[in-house]
Amino acid sequence: MLSPTRTYARRLSLSGLLLASLLSFLLAACGNSAGTGNTPGPASNPTPAAKPNVTAPTDLKTPGTLLVGSDTTYTPMEFVDTKTNTYVGFDIDLIKAMGQRMGLKVVIQKTSFDTIFDDLRNKRFDVVISSVTINDKRKQSFDFVPYFNAGESLLVPKGNPKHLTTVADLCGLNVGVQTGTVEKDDLDAGTKDCQKAGKPAIKQTVLQSQTDVVQLLSNGRVDATYQDSPVTDYYNKINPGQFEVGGSVVNAAPYGITVRKDDSSMLTAMQKSFDAVKSDGTYNNLFKTWGFSDQQKVSYIKSQNAVA
Known part of the structure; x- marks a missing residue:
């Protein structure tokens, strides 16, 4: 979507x-x-x-x-x-x-x-x-x-210009995520880890619809989105040349x-x-x-x- x-x-x-x-x-x-x-x-x-x-x-x-x-x-x-x-x-x-x-x-x-x-x-x-x-x-x-x-995975712009592969790479960056998901919980935990390491928090944009979350990336309003791997793969598949998967699938x-x-x-x-x-x-x-x-x-x- x-x-x-x-x-x-x-x-x-x-x-x-x-x-x-x-x-x-x-x-x-x-x-x-x-x-x-x-x-x-x-x-x-x-x-x-x-x-x-x-x-x-x-x-x-x-x-x-x-x-x-x-x-x-x-x-x-x-x-x-x-x-x-x-x-x-x-x-x-x-x-x-x-x-x-x-x-x-x-x-x-x-x-x-x-x-x-x-x-x-x-x-x-x-x-x-x-x-x-x-x-x-x-x-x-x-x-x-x-x-x-x-599993869970990151969706990033084609070429992965910020070289994002894990949640640990997201400190200080803008990330889209759907409300109520385990990915939202993971980003919250990631923010705490960033701050413990003296780095800025992950800047989350949290929306009700996964479709709208990915639209944030399409419009350049976030650096990545975080969601289940079937969803990442789907959007990457139907948008050739626009997105790619950042890193590998985790938390199967x-x-x-x-x-x-x-x-x-x-x-x-x-x-x-x-x-x-x-x-x-x-x-x-x-x-x-x-x-x-x-x-x-x-x-x-x-x-x-x-x-x-």
Whole structure:
């Protein structure tokens, strides 16, 4: 996205049609496009209809419907296809396929990443899929079904004129980041390290939308942005000659479908439906569809949180 918040660690091949619609939205919303390269992956490949083979959870907000919270500003994982005004992305395709295995209609409820966990806790929706990195802090309050491996990385101007490779290089510089994310936490920690070393703090511009964060870099208002590696790779891919990755991917960790703590019915259904889309090939096909690597798949092991 570059005009139409994320997680501890974080990656394509969208169709030209999606790119055209995406960039026109960018131009309209931001005035200055961040690039004109070919977008990797399709706008969305509808998941072939599958017969239900997993028992649905017993505590859905609305019977027959899986209500899913997502911050749909995180291309290519979850975002708005401006041509069709529908939610698309790897996460969206995955949760829809899982819903089919349970015989449920899937409804995506757009929400902000800085409120998404409170909204789930308050039962605004049944589950969350939104590139949520699994970490110890979040595991205290929620259960997870891991489905994707990611990391964190810097996006910088082409040529990396300031030679930025790590958070330690950002002292005194302007950096864009999305609110509520683990990258924001990392930049806060980095600022403390800078100051302990007698260097100036990292100057953060914190925005609600990842699209708007990257637009800061496109407009030259920041020296770098910090986000999950799939997002870094996506923007670098669709903007050839404008951006590049600064340094290497760090802090690798899994994304997880997020379930309220001790909601065993929901967790069991999520785990079993995820196992179902893995065993029938749907999961593998999504990686091909969206151009992700095999290294970004979770191993075929049940979550330690799952209920047998």
